[in-house]
Each structure stands twice: as C-alpha cells, then as structure tokens.
Amino acid sequence: MSVAVNTRPEAKPGILDITAYQPGKAKVDGVENPVKLSSNENILGSSEQAREAFKAAVDTLHIYPDSRATVLREAVARHFDLEPERLVFGDGTDEVLHLINQVFLEPGDNIVMGQYGFGAYAIGARACQAEVREAPEPDHRISVDEVLKRVDERTRLIFITQPANPTGTFTTRDELAALHAALPPRVTLVLDGAYAEFADDPRFTDGLELARTAENVIVTRTFSKLHGLAALRIGWAYCPAHIADALDRIRAPFNTSIAAQNAAVASLADTEFQERSRQHVLYWRPWLAQQLGGLGLDIVPSQANFVLIGFPKTPGHTAKEAESFLARRGWIVRGVANYGLPDHLRITIGLEEHNRAVVDALTEFMGR
Numbered sequence: 408m409s410v411a412v413n414t415r416p417e418a419k420p421g422i423l424d425i426t427a428y429q430p431g432k433a434k435v436d437g438v439e440n441p442v443k444l445s446s447n448e449n450i451l452g453s454s455e456q457a458r459e460a461f462k463a464a465v466d467t468l469h470i471y472p473d474s475r476a477t478v479l480r481e482a483v484a485r486h487f488d489l490e491p492e493r494l495v496f497g498d499g500t501d502e503v504l505h506l507i508n509q510v511f512l513e514p515g516d517n518i519v520m521g522q523y524g525f526g527a528y529a530i531g532a533r534a535c536q537a538e539v540r541e542a543p544e545p546d547h548r549i550s551v552d553e554v555l556k557r558v559d560e561r562t563r564l565i566f567i568t569q570p571a572n573p574t575g576t577f578t579t580r581d582e583l584a585a586l587h588a589a590l591p592p593r594v595t596l597v598l599d600g601a602y603a604e605f606a607d608d609p610r611f612t613d614g615l616e617l618a619r620t621a622e623n624v625i626v627t628r629t630f631s632k633l634h635g636l637a638a639l640r641i642g643w644a645y646c647p648a649h650i651a652d653a654l655d656r657i658r659a660p661f662n663t664s665i666a667a668q669n670a671a672v673a674s675l676a677d678t679e680f681q682e683r684s685r686q687h688v689l690y691w692r693p694w695l696a697q698q699l700g701g702l703g704l705d706i707v708p709s710q711a712n713f714v715l716i717g718f719p720k721t722p723g724h725t726a727k728e729a730e731s732f733l734a735r736r737g738w739i740v741r742g743v744a745n746y747g748l749p750d751h752l753r754i755t756i757g758l759e760e761h762n763r764a765v766v767d768a769l770t771e772f773m774g775r
C-alpha cells in the first residue's frame with residue numbers, strides 16, 4: 408500500500424484555490440505618467456494638516472505605537488459620536504475584515520455577500536475554510552431576498568458594502584432594516600462603509616444608528632478614501648462591545664503606526680479638506696454619468712467616488728477595448744471582469760481635466 412508523502416510543506420486545503428486580490432493597475436507600458444483612475448483614491452490628495460502630522464512623526468521611528476491608538480480612538484469617537492471602547496483599529500479596513508472572518512468562521516461555516524461584492528470578504532472567509540455564498544444582484548444591487556435565501560444554520564457573516572464597490576449602488580435604510588430584522592441573532596451583519604461619505608441619496612444610511620443598539624451589527628470605515636490616506640492603512644470597525652473584545656484579542660498589537668495614527672487624527676480635524684473632497688465627487692459624479700450616458704453607455708447609478716460603466720458587446724466597442732484605448736492615452740481605469748462584470752469598466756472620479764479628457768476619449772472611442 409502506498410501512502411502519499413508530502414515532499415515539502417503544503418498550504419492547508421483551500422488556500423491555493425484562492426485567487427489573490429488584484430489591485431488597480433498603476434502603470435501602462437510605453438506611457439509616461441499615466442493618470443490612475445483605477446483604485447478609487449482621493450484625487451485631491453490628502454489634508455495638508457495630515458501631511459504635516461506624518462512628517463512630524465519622523466522623530467518617533469524608534470518607538471512602538473500606542474497599541475490602543477488612544478488619541479485616534481477618542482478623535483473618531485468624538486467625530487462620529489460613538490463609544491470609544493467599541494472601536495477596533497486595523498491596518499486598513501482590509502485587516503479589520505480579516506479579523507472579523509477569523510473571529511467568526513470555522514471550517515464549514517459560510518458567509519453571504521452580493522455576487523459583485525468586494526473581493527476581500529471572500530478571500531478572508533476562504534482562508535478560514537468557510538464557504539462563500541454569492542447572492543445574485545439584479546440591476547447590480549443587493550437583493551435582501553436573495554441574501555436571506557442563502558442564510559442557513561452555518562451562516563455566520565453577511566457582508567454588505569454601503570455603498571458598494573465595484574457597482575457604486577447602495578442598500579436603502581428600509582432594506583437594511585428588513586435584512587437585519589430577518590437575520591437570526593447569531594449572524595453578524597457587516598456594513599462596509601469605505602465610501603459612505605460620498606453618498607447623498609436620502610434613502611442611504613451608513614448603518615451606525617443600527618449598529619448602536621444591535622448586538623450583531625459591525626460597521627467598518629476607512630481613512631483611505633475621503634481622507635486620501637490610503638498609503639497609511641487605517642481602517643476601523645464600530646462593533647458591539649463583545650465583538651470588539653474578540654477582535655482585539657487576535658489583532659496584531661502594533662497594527663497601526665504612529666505616523667498613521669497622528670495623520671488620521673489631523674485629517675479628521677480638517678473638515679474643510681473632507682468637505683472639499685466630498686463636494687468634488689458630488690459635483691463630478693453626476694456630470695460624468697450624464698456625459699457618458701449620452702454616449703449610449705450604460706451607467707450604473709453610483710453613490711461612491713467612482714462610476715461603473717457598461718459597454719456594448721459589439722467588437723470595436725467592448726469594455727476591454729475601451730480599457731486599452733484609454734490606457735494608450737494615459738488613463739488607467741479598472742476592468743472588472745474578475746468581479747463577473749466583463750462588459751463594465753470602473754472609473755474613479757478624477758480632477759476636472761481628467762473627467763473631461765476621459766469623456767472626450769470615450770466619445771472618440773464610441774464614434775469609431
């Protein structure tokens with residue numbers, strides 16, 4: 408009888424079935440200084456005060472950061488009127504999402520997310536040997552019914568992005584309330600608000616109100632988008648106290664740096680920069696949607712700092728060809744075939760000159 412013997416260490420089952428996260432491209436061969444509209448970064452940069460705070464941290468390089476991020480914790484709690492002890496800080500929301508998966512998922516458990524949901528949820532769940540259930544999103548929106556149909560006794564987490572990436576759509580306050588009301592209390596509803604500040608629809612909610620009193624709701628937020636601090640990696644979760652306690656037990660103790668904590672505090676105080684960033688998106692988002700819609704492209708209504716655009720399947724006018732056409736002209740946008748959207752491109756709202764140039768380029772592309 409032969410017994411299979413490993414000749415080298417093997418990853419545990421499932422790990423090598425995971426497709427690694429694909430970040431937005433930043434380079435195009437043969438094009439110098441292309442403009443990156445592929446990662447939903449803040450096109451205005453970051454707050455001057457945050458930059459100063461970052462520079463000032465140079466004298467602290469030899470010191471471990473405050474593991475509890477006390478000053479930042481107090482600042483976020485004040486800004487959003489939350490209880491400081493219910494906040495958990497991470498190395499970007501990305502780490503917080505991993506911690507949530509690790510705290511709740513055993514092999515054989517499952518998570519439910521939208522079919523176009525953000526890729527990181529599934530990666531973290533699969534790393535815990537959990538099953539990922541994707542609920543169909545008719546019209547690129549979460550359907551509460553479709554989510555609920557997939558909940559069973561092994562469901563531990565539901566991930567809703569509010570508003571969603573890559574679609575830009577959102578789940579209304581009433582829909583979220585209905586979803587939450589229908590969930591068994593042992594299921595945790597995670598509302599990822601990476602783009603929440605850019606939403607202006609009166610039916611939108613960032614979920615913090617629901618999270619204040621519910622025992623099974625977590626809201627995550629980030630400094631990467633509105634604050635333009637993506638490089639510094641600060642995300643946070645507002646959780647029920649018992650969940651914050653669990654997450655903190657497995658969190659790496661020094662997961663957010665001194666420079667990042669201090670810059671985030673300074674950025675939070677710079678409400679002028681936040682408002683300018685928000686207003687920029689609120690002005691150019693409908694403009695881009697209207698202009699691109701006028702070219703006959705299919706615009707998915709967005710509440711985020713990007714728009715998702717559907718292209719025809721006709722050769723010469725496909726999303727893939729449009730992506731290359733734009734790239735050759737120095738505009739890097741995001742192909743989203745890996746999200747099951749091969750006919751769409753996601754474009755971050757740029758500066759005025761970027762937005763106008765992208766519209767001009769796509770006008771030429773569609774007119775060919």
Ligand SMILES: Cc1ncc(COP(=O)(O)O)c(C=O)c1O
Pocket residue numbers: 446447498499500501502525568571572599601628629630631637640641642
């Ligand atoms: C929906 C969503 N959640 C979370 C993240 C990650 O954010 P962070 O930079 O805080 O890790 C992103 C980043 O693109 C995102 O789009």
